[in-house]
Amino acid sequence: MDQIHLMKVLVAVGELQSFAGAARRLGISAAAVTRAIVALEQALGVKLLLRTTRSVRLTDAGSRYLEDSRNILASIDEANEAAAGINAAPQGNLAVTAPLLFGKAFVMPCIVDYLQAYPQVDVSAYFLDRVVNLVEEGMDVAVRIGPLPDSGLRALRVGQVRRLLCASPEYLEQHGVPAHPQALAAHTIITASGVSPQAQWRFGPAQAPTLVQVKPRLTVTSNDAAIVAASAGLGIARLLSYQVADELATGRLRVVLEAYEEAPWPIHVLHRESKYGSAKVRTFIDRLVEHLRAHRYLN
Numbered sequence: 001m002d003q004i005h006l007m008k009v010l011v012a013v014g015e016l017q018s019f020a021g022a023a024r025r026l027g028i029s030a031a032a033v034t035r036a037i038v039a040l041e042q043a044l045g046v047k048l049l050l051r052t053t054r055s056v057r058l059t060d061a062g063s064r065y066l067e068d069s070r071n072i073l074a075s076i077d078e079a080n081e082a083a084a085g086i087n088a089a090p091q092g093n094l095a096v097t098a099p100l101l102f103g104k105a106f107v108m109p110c111i112v113d114y115l116q117a118y119p120q121v122d123v124s125a126y127f128l129d130r131v132v133n134l135v136e137e138g139m140d141v142a143v144r145i146g147p148l149p150d151s152g153l154r155a156l157r158v159g160q161v162r163r164l165l166c167a168s169p170e171y172l173e174q175h176g177v178p179a180h181p182q183a184l185a186a187h188t189i190i191t192a193s194g195v196s197p198q199a200q201w202r203f204g205p206a207q208a209p210t211l212v213q214v215k216p217r218l219t220v221t222s223n224d225a226a227i228v229a230a231s232a233g234l235g236i237a238r239l240l241s242y243q244v245a246d247e248l249a250t251g252r253l254r255v256v257l258e259a260y261e262e263a264p265w266p267i268h269v270l271h272r273e274s275k276y277g278s279a280k281v282r283t284f285i286d287r288l289v290e291h292l293r294a295h296r297y298l299n
Contacts, residue, residue: 004073010036047059048062095141097128154270164238
């Protein structure tokens, strides 16, 4: 049987977890689906699916082969579209994710410009202070802040930010400016789960860090809430430089312990496109990368 056809059948069965559902999607008989899976397993010499009267489940080998098959089929479709000229005009839905405040401040202006330039594209933007899995959650493009784990995703570095400690001038005048990270024990600490989820804060170089156990008096789930509390004079908060750029510029907040900061955190634009790439993703990434690399708060 044709290898591409066999891959399409496996992807349909694996995604729907049903032979009958795969048959309906592909417009073939259930018997033809069964024959295709049997032929593929015989050709590979490995079990891809575990079948019972009530369920269909992928084996470990089947899960890996399904993901590889998805990538191969997507590359074929994109190559065909590119050759036919379909990709000349971006169209369809584009799913984008970024951290909450970063998305609002830096990604949203780019999305608005992009939608105005390409009327045939719709964008779904997910601004969340958690790591979104591009593959499992169907994202096309993501912005990540911080070191990247090894993955099959493609990454473009667009800038960097500092993770810094800040407090209001009023708080520092009343309680003093800490001269060393260990002095934080005598201060009121505000923690934001998106930036400093651990009670142990790290300072200095990665090779020889200084670790300080902090006891927060206020813990909040959003970074903007931590900014409000710090600006109001409650205590010292640890935040990312872009999040407090306006407060620092206007003097509502001041940086403390700058000499003990960690190395800056990188910012990357991630995507999972093949070397061809769809027009909607390729054109958006080009625009977003240019926009972020030119921003003074990120470089």
